[in-house]
Amino acid sequence: MKRILVLFPKEWDRLEFARPEYRGRYEFVYAGFDLFRFPSNARLATFDVFRFLSRLLERFRRERLHGVFSNNEYFGALMAAVLAEKLGLPGTDPRVVITAQHKFYARQAFARIVPEAAARCAAFPYSVRSRADLPFELPCFVKPVRATFSVLARRIDRFEELQRHLAFWPFEKWVIKRLVKPFNDLMRWYTDYALDAHHLIAEEILPGMQFNMDGYAHEGRVRVLGIIAENLYPGTSAFRSFEYPSRLPAEVRARMTALAERLLGGLGYRHGFFNLEFCWDPVSGRIAVVELNPRMASQLSYLYECVDGLRPYEMLLALATGEAPQAAARASRAR
Numbered sequence: 001m002k003r004i005l006v007l008f009p010k011e012w013d014r015l016e017f018a019r020p021e022y023r024g025r026y027e028f029v030y031a032g033f034d035l036f037r038f039p040s041n042a043r044l045a046t047f048d049v050f051r052f053l054s055r056l057l058e059r060f061r062r063e064r065l066h067g068v069f070s071n072n073e074y075f076g077a078l079m080a081a082v083l084a085e086k087l088g089l090p091g092t093d094p095r096v097v098i099t100a101q102h103k104f105y106a107r108q109a110f111a112r113i114v115p116e117a118a119a120r121c122a123a124f125p126y127s128v129r130s131r132a133d134l135p136f137e138l139p140c141f142v143k144p145v146r147a148t149f150s151v152l153a154r155r156i157d158r159f160e161e162l163q164r165h166l167a168f169w170p171f172e173k174w175v176i177k178r179l180v181k182p183f184n185d186l187m188r189w190y191t192d193y194a195l196d197a198h199h200l201i202a203e204e205i206l207p208g209m210q211f212n213m214d215g216y217a218h219e220g221r222v223r224v225l226g227i228i229a230e231n232l233y234p235g236t237s238a239f240r241s242f243e244y245p246s247r248l249p250a251e252v253r254a255r256m257t258a259l260a261e262r263l264l265g266g267l268g269y270r271h272g273f274f275n276l277e278f279c280w281d282p283v284s285g286r287i288a289v290v291e292l293n294p295r296m297a298s299q300l301s302y303l304y305e306c307v308d309g310l311r312p313y314e315m316l317l318a319l320a321t322g323e324a325p326q327a328a329a330r331a332s333r334a335r
Contacts, residue, residue: 001027002321005060005068005083008032008076012298016313026317029065031056035074044175049182053079057086065089067320069272070295074148074179077101077295078186081272090322092272092294095190099267100294101183103145103201105193110289113266117259117278117289121203123195126166126176131159136202146180146197150237155205206288208281211246213260214297214304216315218324220270222261225304225312227253230277244303252280255287263289273316275300 001024006013009030017028033047034040060083067090068083070076077097084091099105103121110118122135123145142162143153156162168176180197187193210230215223229243248256260276263269273296279288301312315325 001025002066002317003027003029003064004317004320005029005031005056005065005080007068007070007080007083008035008072008074010071010298012301013071016298016301032070032072032076032079035072044178047178047182049079049185053082053086056083060087067317067322069316069320071298071316073101073293073295075182077293078183081294082186090271090320093268093270094186096267096269097294098183098187098191098193100269100292101146102187102193102195102197103143103147103291104195104199106292107201107203109267110263114259114263114289117263117287119203119206119288119290121201123199123201125199126168126173128162128166134159134162134202139205140202141205142200142202144180144197145195145199145201146183152200153237155237156202206279206281206290207283208279208286208288210290211248211256211278211280212242212297212300213256213276213278214273214300214312215260215276216273216296216319216325217264217269217271218319220265222264223325224257224260225310226308227256228300228303242300242303244300244307248280252287256280259287259289263292267292269294272319273312 004026006028009032033043035044065087068080070080078094078101081092081094081097085094099109104123107118107121124134128134138159139155139157142156142165147153154165156165177198184196187197210232212228212230214225226244227246227248229246230239231241231243232238233240256278264274272294275293275295275297277290279290296312296316304310304312318325
């Protein structure tokens with residue numbers, strides 16, 4: 001029986017691992033708190049990432065552990081990468097995770113590796129006070145350098161909208177600083193990045209349709225499971241539904257796959273699941289990278305099981321324990 005540490009588990013994780021087919025094969029150990037539920041999220045007030053990691057390192061240097069992972073974008077993915085590195089377990093390089101999660105430095109990397117697919121952007125502080133201090137033209141799309149579930153991400157047409165958008169109460173400002181502190185602490189530990197996560201980016205508005213690409217890297221080789229269409233409510237950036245298989249032309253799917261291989265290879269993303277978001281403009285034909293999430297999109301995994309008979313969680317566990325996900329051979333094309 002293999003013992004797996006799951007950091008900051010999601011409801012999808014717990015539901016999946018309650019299935020009878022995992023019994024006798026895996027023992028799951030859970031650590032971390034739920035950022036979206038009280039009183040669990042009250043731990044944010046005193047959370048110290050180094051203390052949290054030190055306690056886990058101390059424990060699992062004594063106890064047997066075969067793998068560690070997290071599908072939690074905000075806290076878990078980076079901490080799982082750090083633990084894997086420190087414990088000598090399979091995992092994604094923490095430096096690569098930091099670059100992928102820091103929206104400004106990620107876009108700098110995109111511009112270097114896949115310039116034709118990189119969105120123009122600029123970073124600015126939460127304290128921006130005048131239009132002259134915003135280093136980007138309007139309209140634009142604004143989002144935090146470090147966030148999840150599209151929190152505080154929106155289109156801005158006039159500077160007054162941005163002012164209202166960033167008008168926080170003192171407690172809200174405190175929460176934002178506490179949310180980004182673990183990332184900032186680990187970023188300073190692993191990199192020399194000067195721009196901390198208490199910033200936002202303004203970027204060009206990308207026309208077209210949005211798509212998710214899910215896959216993984218094993219020993220540097222990229223495997224794509226599929227491409228899912230993100231259907232939005234008209235006039236908003238809110239998801240209405242996910243559609244798989246997508247109706248993308250085969251030529252566009254092939255271009256997206258080639259972009260993913262170039263991007264992940266250029267970043268040094270050699271191990272682990274990934275979720276890439278693209279925007280495709282059917283008028284110009286341009287494909288732009290929206291963001292790279294260095295973890296499995298657990299909320300989408302069931303689509304692959306229903307349509308293709310694939311089990312992304314089984315693949316994830318194989319990667320976490322250093323094995324090649326055998327079932328991936330059944331996904332012969334990105335649909």
